[in-house]
Amino acid sequence: MKEFLQIIKKEFIHIFRDRLTLFLVLAIPILLVLLFGFTISTDIHHADISVLDLAEDSQSKALIDKITASGYFEVISYPMSESEIDEDFKNKNIKLAIIIPSHFEEQLTNEKFVTLQIINDVSDLNVASILNNYIKAILHDFTLSYNKINEADVPIDLSIHMMYNPEANCVYMFVPGIITMIMIIITALMASISLSREMETGTMRMLLIAPVKKVHVVIGKVIPYMILSFISTIIIIIISLVVFHMPMNGSIGLLLLLCVVFMLTAASFGMTISALVNTQLDAMMITMMGLFLPTAFLSGFLFPIDNMPYIFQLMANIFPGKWFIIALKDVMIKGSGIGDIWSYLLILFGMAMVLIVVSLRRLDRRR
Amino acid sequence: MRLPFQHTNIVEDSPYSIEVKELTKQFGDFTAVDHISFNVKKGEIFGFLGANGAGKTTAIRMLCTLLMPTSGSARIAGYDLAKESKMIKRNIGYMSQKFSLYDDLTVYENMQLFGTIYGIPKKELKDRIFSSLKMLELENKYKTLVYSIPLGWKQKLAFATAMLHRPKIVFLDEPTSGVDPIVRREFWNLIYETAAQGVTIFVTTHYMDEAEYCGRISIMSHGQLKLIGTPTELKEQMEADSIEKVFVKFVVR
Numbered sequence: 256m257k258e259f260l261q262i263i264k265k266e267f268i269h270i271f272r273d274r275l276t277l278f279l280v281l282a283i284p285i286l287l288v289l290l291f292g293f294t295i296s297t298d299i300h301h302a303d304i305s306v307l308d309l310a311e312d313s314q315s316k317a318l319i320d321k322i323t324a325s326g327y328f329e330v331i332s333y334p335m336s337e338s339e340i341d342e343d344f345k346n347k348n349i350k351l352a353i354i355i356p357s358h359f360e361e362q363l364t365n366e367k368f369v370t371l372q373i374i375n376d377v378s379d380l381n382v383a384s385i386l387n388n389y390i391k392a393i394l395h396d397f398t399l400s401y402n403k404i405n406e407a408d409v410p411i412d413l414s415i416h417m418m419y420n421p422e423a424n425c426v427y428m429f430v431p432g433i434i435t436m437i438m439i440i441i442t443a444l445m446a447s448i449s450l451s452r453e454m455e456t457g458t459m460r461m462l463l464i465a466p467v468k469k470v471h472v473v474i475g476k477v478i479p480y481m482i483l484s485f486i487s488t489i490i491i492i493i494i495s496l497v498v499f500h501m502p503m504n505g506s507i508g509l510l511l512l513l514c515v516v517f518m519l520t521a522a523s524f525g526m527t528i529s530a531l532v533n534t535q536l537d538a539m540m541i542t543m544m545g546l547f548l549p550t551a552f553l554s555g556f557l558f559p560i561d562n563m564p565y566i567f568q569l570m571a572n573i574f575p576g577k578w579f580i581i582a583l584k585d586v587m588i589k590g591s592g593i594g595d596i597w598s599y600l601l602i603l604f605g606m607a608m609v610l611i612v613v614s615l616r617r618l619d620r621r622r
Numbered sequence: 623m624r625l626p627f628q629h630t631n632i633v634e635d636s637p638y639s640i641e642v643k644e645l646t647k648q649f650g651d652f653t654a655v656d657h658i659s660f661n662v663k664k665g666e667i668f669g670f671l672g673a674n675g676a677g678k679t680t681a682i683r684m685l686c687t688l689l690m691p692t693s694g695s696a697r698i699a700g701y702d703l704a705k706e707s708k709m710i711k712r713n714i715g716y717m718s719q720k721f722s723l724y725d726d727l728t729v730y731e732n733m734q735l736f737g738t739i740y741g742i743p744k745k746e747l748k749d750r751i752f753s754s755l756k757m758l759e760l761e762n763k764y765k766t767l768v769y770s771i772p773l774g775w776k777q778k779l780a781f782a783t784a785m786l787h788r789p790k791i792v793f794l795d796e797p798t799s800g801v802d803p804i805v806r807r808e809f810w811n812l813i814y815e816t817a818a819q820g821v822t823i824f825v826t827t828h829y830m831d832e833a834e835y836c837g838r839i840s841i842m843s844h845g846q847l848k849l850i851g852t853p854t855e856l857k858e859q860m861e862a863d864s865i866e867k868v869f870v871k872f873v874v875r
Contacts, residue, residue: 457718
């Protein structure tokens with residue numbers, strides 16, 4: 256046991272002596288979360304728009320009020336003609352323009368259809384489609400409340416309720432992804448590099464000649480990286496809860512258990528990779544190409560798995576990231592309990608056990 | 623369960639600390655070590671020579687329990703290589719050609735690491751570390767990172783580290799490669815002192831003048847070990863006036 260602890264201690268010294276790496280390992284997760292959180296946000300607030308109000312009656316005023324009150328739009332100009340709208344797009348950089356037809360109120364009361372024209376700046380497709388959705392939702396809401404107040408006939412009652420993520424907040428999507436990538440970088444990549452470094456430089460031979468069990472050497476070297484990635488994970492979770500108000504509907508204990516299990520899986524991948532290669536460079540390349548990139552693309556972090564060609568959907572099952580991200584979202588957002596995610600835990604744990612046994616057996620050939 | 627650290631006594635009835643019989647290692651079709659047999663006496667300085675690729679490294683790895691022999695047997699420090707590798711590990715020290723301490727650990731941390739994994743109790747270890755550092759006149763360097771220590775001192779430090787658990791046999795795999803002649807001389811003084819205390823020294827080297835310092839030497843070629851004896855005996859046998867000429871004659875033959 257003493258030898259085992261000594262190996263762990265030694266690995267920690269390696270980590271702490273390499274200040275730059277340590278800093279990167281602890282700083283990168285924070286940077287990534289903040290970067291994703293503040294820049295790759297799909298939520299748009301206070302988009303500048305123009306409204307050409309040809310009606311200027313009480314209902315058109317009510318509609319404009321509703322649009323402004325939503326917080327998504329800021330009416331910065333009231334052009335007088337369609338040509339002025341063009342000017343606004345060019346000079347005032349508005350994202351969207353609405354033309355309210357004349358006799359808006361009359362049409363609402365007397366006719367079945369009212370046509371509103373919406374003009375979009377689609378030079379940024381994402382922004383345009385998001386704003387479109389916002390405006391549709393507001394209009395829908397507006398007609399509903401109009402119908403209710405005026406006891407008008409409502410032919411179709413369309414009601415959209417966004418489950419679990421009512422604000423369609425994209426923080427929910429990338430936090431699990433970032434945790435996954437960070438754990439793979441620290442536990443799989445760093446541990447496999449550290450293990451293969453000792454084989455490359457020959458210090459592993461010194462350890463294996465000594466009366467220490469190989470299992471102890473390997474596990475002892477991996478544990479510090481697991482601890483490090485656990486700390487990183489906790490930092491990411493705290494930032495996402497505090498700064499981005501991500502919900503925490505499930506139990507914290509279960510969340511941490513899930514992270515520990517995934518950490519074990521990532522570590523087992525690292526061990527297996529280092530058991531297969533001879534140099535640090537190989538370990539790095541294989542972890543990046545064989546684990547990191549596939550996880551980024553196939554885990555559902557960047558692209559939804561359901562939209563992938565079938566063969567890729569099958570491949571996604573091999574990489575632990577997919578299972579971890581599903582389970583993590585379930586726990587944090589849906590508030591799932593262990594009864595709901597036990598199968599994912601089992602898959603991750605099973606992967607870890609198989610790979611640990613495989614890698615130890617491979618290392619055990621007396622080289 | 624780990625046994626407390628102890629000075630394990632070698633089986634006293636044998637005068638040899640290394641007994642090798644027909645030891646063989648095959649990698650697929652290639653026979654790296656081909657039925658070698660030899661004995662090394664306790665406290666002897668045994669030189670193990672051979673050209674690159676002659677099978678020396680494979681042989682040493684087997685003797686150090688890192689590699690399983692394909693066939694043949696050996697007793698190291700009185701223990702059976704096939705069955706008692708754990709006891710052998712406790713009784714041998716090893717220092718490799720490549721510098722084998724951690725560059726980013728301090729002198730003390732390195733020695734503490736290896737001392738601890740050899741099961742030396744904490745306080746005892748501390749005493750041993752400081753007394754060996756004192757012997758090497760490195761005691762004020764114990765907090766220095768190994769990285770910043772000159773190569774010659776690193777080699778001596780690695781030797782001292784390999785001796786911390788008081789092994790019965792030390793395997794030195796090209797211990798002096800790359801160091802200057804003065805350090806080499808100092809290193810060999812260290813080897814002599816150690817051997818005088820009854821420790822068996824098993825050393826490989828490419829420096830033929832060093833081979834002359836050995837009690838007995840053996841020369842491996844193509845996996846086989848055919849030449850073995852004192853330097854004087856070998857010189858007479860091969861009709862050469864130096865070990866270097868013996869080596870060249872034998873290997874080229």
